[in-house]
Amino acid sequence: MDTVVLLRAVPDPVEELELDDTGTDLDRDFLGFVLNEFDDHALEEALLLKEDAGGTVTVVALGTADEVDQMLHTAVAKGADAAVKLGDDLGALDAHAQAELFSAALADRSPDLVLCGVQASDELDGQVAMLVAAKLELPHVSVVVATAPAAEGLTVTKEYWAGITADFDVSLPAVLGIQAARQAPRYVAVSRIRQAQEAGLLEEADAEPAGPSSGVRVVGLRIPDVGDGAEMLPADEEEAADRIVELLRAAGVGGPS
Amino acid sequence: MSGNILVVTEHLSGAFTDATFELLALARNLAGVSGAEVDAALIGNSVEGLVGELGVADRVLLIDDPALESFNPVGHTASVVSLVDATEPRVVLVPYTSTGMDIASHVSAQCGLPLVSYCQSVDASSAGLSATCQLYAGKLLADVEVDGDRAVFAMLSGAAPAADGRREGAPAVEARAAPPEAAASTTRFRALGEPEAGDVDITAQDVLVVVGRGIDSEDNIEEAVELAEVLGGAVAASRPIVDQGWLPKTRQVGKSGLTVKPKVYLALGVSGAPEHVEGMRDSSTIIAVNTDPHAPIFGVAHYGWVGDLFDILPELTDRIGG
Numbered sequence A: 001m002d003t004v005v006l007l008r009a010v011p012d013p014v015e016e017l018e019l020d021d022t023g024t025d026l027d028r029d030f031l032g033f034v035l036n037e038f039d040d041h042a043l044e045e046a047l048l049l050k051e052d053a054g055g056t057v058t059v060v061a062l063g064t065a066d067e068v069d070q071m072l073h074t075a076v077a078k079g080a081d082a083a084v085k086l087g088d089d090l091g092a093l094d095a096h097a098q099a100e101l102f103s104a105a106l107a108d109r110s111p112d113l114v115l116c117g118v119q120a121s122d123e124l125d126g127q128v129a130m131l132v133a134a135k136l137e138l139p140h141v142s143v144v145v146a147t148a149p150a151a152e153g154l155t156v157t158k159e160y161w162a163g164i165t166a167d168f169d170v171s172l173p174a175v176l177g178i179q180a181a182r183q184a185p186r187y188v189a190v191s192r193i194r195q196a197q198e199a200g201l202l203e204e205a206d207a208e209p210a211g212p213s214s215g216v217r218v219v220g221l222r223i224p225d226v227g228d229g230a231e232m233l234p235a236d237e238e239e240a241a242d243r244i245v246e247l248l249r250a251a252g253v254g255g256p257s
Numbered sequence B: 001m002s003g004n005i006l007v008v009t010e011h012l013s014g015a016f017t018d019a020t021f022e023l024l025a026l027a028r029n030l031a032g033v034s035g036a037e038v039d040a041a042l043i044g045n046s047v048e049g050l051v052g053e054l055g056v057a058d059r060v061l062l063i064d065d066p067a068l069e070s071f072n073p074v075g076h077t078a079s080v081v082s083l084v085d086a087t088e089p090r091v092v093l094v095p096y097t098s099t100g101m102d103i104a105s106h107v108s109a110q111c112g113l114p115l116v117s118y119c120q121s122v123d124a125s126s127a128g129l130s131a132t133c134q135l136y137a138g139k140l141l142a143d144v145e146v147d148g149d150r151a152v153f154a155m156l157s158g159a160a161p162a163a164d165g166r167r168e169g170a171p172a173v174e175a176r177a178a179p180p181e182a183a184a185s186t187t188r189f190r191a192l193g194e195p196e197a198g199d200v201d202i203t204a205q206d207v208l209v210v211v212g213r214g215i216d217s218e219d220n221i222e223e224a225v226e227l228a229e230v231l232g233g234a235v236a237a238s239r240p241i242v243d244q245g246w247l248p249k250t251r252q253v254g255k256s257g258l259t260v261k262p263k264v265y266l267a268l269g270v271s272g273a274p275e276h277v278e279g280m281r282d283s284s285t286i287i288a289v290n291t292d293p294h295a296p297i298f299g300v301a302h303y304g305w306v307g308d309l310f311d312i313l314p315e316l317t318d319r320i321g322g
């Protein structure tokens, strides 16, 4: 089974987000980027499927930013067989335009399986995985938490809510949006990443920035005023702990108030 | 274009989800402003009995077919696409849930409509379509306008009160044939999986000590367990903690976990992503501890402390247990 995993760098969730002068985008100059956590799970699931059933794993990312190289080298160090950078200088693309690029690239490679993270937190106009499935007219399942090779294709577990899941038989080729791999994503030693870097396996492929706009325009970004909700407790931890104990007891837990 | 508002309903094992009623309530509000009619898409097998619960809708667009007995990502998606193509609604409301995540992007791509995701509110006045969306796991709000006069909106939980969307009635039913993809599906439903049993029931606790990624390692969870024990409650967690295998699925709060309403919800190192918040926002008292003063959790918490959870956790355990 030949699997392609789409990897995407997103602003590091631990960093503070600041707006640029237009007020419609992030100030990206000082922002750190990391692999979207759901893509890490998609890669893990692809590697597990390869261990189950053989085949290859190819990781694909858009653009030429440093973090893209880093992401791809890490994936190779973890066990991906090939890594592809699509296009350069693409600029900001919405999910529809990205899906257009991926669909064209994937149609050429005709993999058996395409895995993406279930979502990225910064894409307003839809999920790339399902847009790719729609464009390539492939069967699709989103919110996937496990896969297993089956007689024809794959058995795929989709998560609903409250611990309820549904199993599907899916014929290949197919596109899956991965919420979580069967097991936590593996770690890889920095020395292995450096080896992958030195091996210089990254393939660069051309991609024409696609035309169609999603028809969705951001007119303003705002940081929600979170202070509105909560009454903030004193900065001193002793005082804060005293207040929390009072609050707990007033609510009838943790002993008599 | 019909000018109508189409709600994609969602049901499992014969019962509509809350998301369905929230969207019906929202659709009714939007229709009140624009004078449009509300259509509800009902897709399944032998589901006509559910029509009576959709009293808020003016009309039910029914696709009833044995091939659609259980939700099928391909079959149900194709069915919604066929209804959108046939009735050309102005606004399509899809729940941003597990089933909606298969449907929304396809309707956008196949019907050629803009899609706005992560919406917390929508405006469909005569001036045009716009929405407010939560980006970056709730850390930013985006005000968005749509080109053209039709669009699909994937709605986060909580856009309108579900209670306002629950009304019995007898809306007109318009039955339509299932599209060919429903029967020829390359994706076949096999079985539902039930939640694991045997662990403590976090929905039945008076107090939950809830750990998020801020807890940093599996070993540190023990400290939270100690506090939960002296409080007479239980430890619960955000999704990443469960995905790491540090706590069982039965402890997960949120969209794909459980919905809890304890007397006290003490969140330690939880950022407050919308998928987490939808499972805990109705708790009586929410106390949040986070190093980031801008963490969205402080928007839903009643009390907040900005600081390191490892500084305050032992203090609390000492005071209560000691």
Ligand SMILES: Cc1cc2nc3c(=O)[nH]c(=O)nc-3n(C[C@H](O)[C@H](O)[C@H](O)COP(=O)(O)OP(=O)(O)OC[C@H]3O[C@@H](n4cnc5c(N)ncnc54)[C@H](O)[C@@H]3O)c2cc1C
Binding pocket: A013, A118, A119, A143, A179, B137, B211, B212, B213, B214, B215, B237, B238, B239, B240, B241, B252, B253, B254, B255, B256, B257, B258, B268, B269, B270, B271, B272, B273, B274, B275, B276, B279, B289, B290, B291, B292, B295, B307, B308, B309, B310
């Ligand atoms: C379809 C779908 C379903 C989902 N379902 C769920 C669900 O059911 N439940 C759920 O929880 N999530 C769910 N998620 C994931 C959700 O989007 C978030 O990724 C998740 O809730 C984040 O968890 P977190 O707050 O623990 O981690 P993070 O967002 O990483 O937040 C960690 C927080 O800890 C703080 N912190 C770090 N160190 C410390 C310290 N020492 N002291 C105090 N604070 C500290 C940081 O400031 C940060 O705010 C779902 C996602 C999708 C796409």
Ligand SMILES: Nc1ncnc2c1ncn2[C@@H]1O[C@H](COP(=O)(O)O)[C@@H](O)[C@H]1O
Binding pocket: A005, A006, A007, A008, A009, A036, A038, A039, A042, A060, A061, A062, A095, A098, A115, A116, A117, A118, A119, A120, A121, A123, A126, A127, A128, A129
């Ligand atoms: N620019 C990109 N490069 C590579 N993969 C992407 C890109 N955009 C989206 N994806 C994939 O699609 C998933 C869902 O992202 P999104 O659709 O943007 O919410 C991501 O987790 C990736 O797997």
